[in-house]
Amino acid sequence: MTxxxxxxxxxxxxxxxxxEYGRPxxxxxxxxxxxxxxxxxxxxxxxxxxxxxxxxxRPFHAHEVFxxxxxxxxxxxxxxxxxxxxxxxxxxxxxxxxxxxxxxLLERGRSRIRLYGSRPAxxxxxxxxxxxxxxxxxxxxxxxx
Numbered sequence: 001m002t003x004x005x006x007x008x009x010x011x012x013x014x015x016x017x018x019x020e021y022g023r024p025x026x027x028x029x030x031x032x033x034x035x036x037x038x039x040x041x042x043x044x045x046x047x048x049x050x051x052x053x054x055x056x057x058r059p060f061h062a063h064e065v066f067x068x069x070x071x072x073x074x075x076x077x078x079x080x081x082x083x084x085x086x087x088x089x090x091x092x093x094x095x096x097x098x099x100x101x102x103x104x105l106l107e108r109g110r111s112r113i114r115l116y117g118s119r120p121a122x123x124x125x126x127x128x129x130x131x132x133x134x135x136x137x138x139x140x141x142x143x144x145x
Contacts, residue, residue, distance in 0.1 A: 021095050022060025035061060039068035043122045046081070047142050050088070054139040059095065063088035080121060083112030084129070091135050106133065 016024040017031025025031050041049060046069035050062040063085045070081035086109030093102035110130045118126070128141035 018060070020058055022058075022063075022092055023096070032058070032061070035064035035068060039065070040072040041065065041069050043069065043073070043077075047122060047124065050084070051139055051142050054088075054135050054142070057095075057135060059088040059091035059135055059138075063092065076119070077116070079112045079116040080119075080126075083109040083116065085109070086112060087129065087132065087138060091138065094134075 016027055017029050018034060019025055020032050046065050050065045053059070053062040053065065066081050066085035066088060070078055070085060073081050086105050088109075090102045090105030090107075090109060093099075093105060113126060113130055116126070123143075125141045129138065132138040132141050
């Protein structure tokens with residue numbers, strides 16, 4: 001068995017390429033471009049980049065963008081960005097025809113965003129995000145308030 005890729009702190013990190021649905025490909029295969037582990041976008045950059053990825057049908061990669069924001073955002077915004085990342089993973093499960101996994105991640109993401117409450121959300125429509133059940137619905141909610 002091949003050992004897992006790990007970063008300098010010992011955390012598991014997959015260096016394997018991924019397909020457009022975020023599934024790992026064999027080592028040496030050509031995958032789609034990934035979001036770098038050290039990506040630290042502003043809120044506006046995260047929303048714009050994730051919107052482009054959702055428009056391209058790539059919610060897994062949009063999740064990586066939101067994860068990048070969640071890692072560098074102010075503490076009071078973590079529930080918002082983590083919730084968005086989890087909703088994107090839920091939509092990825094829908095693409096992979098895993099309705100059980102999708103339902104679990106969508107609800108987990110919605111719960112996080114509900115914790116964020118009614119604070120300003122950079123022009124995103126939080127109510128629409130909470131009810132989004134498709135890539136198109138999430139993309140629309142990101143760009144309109």
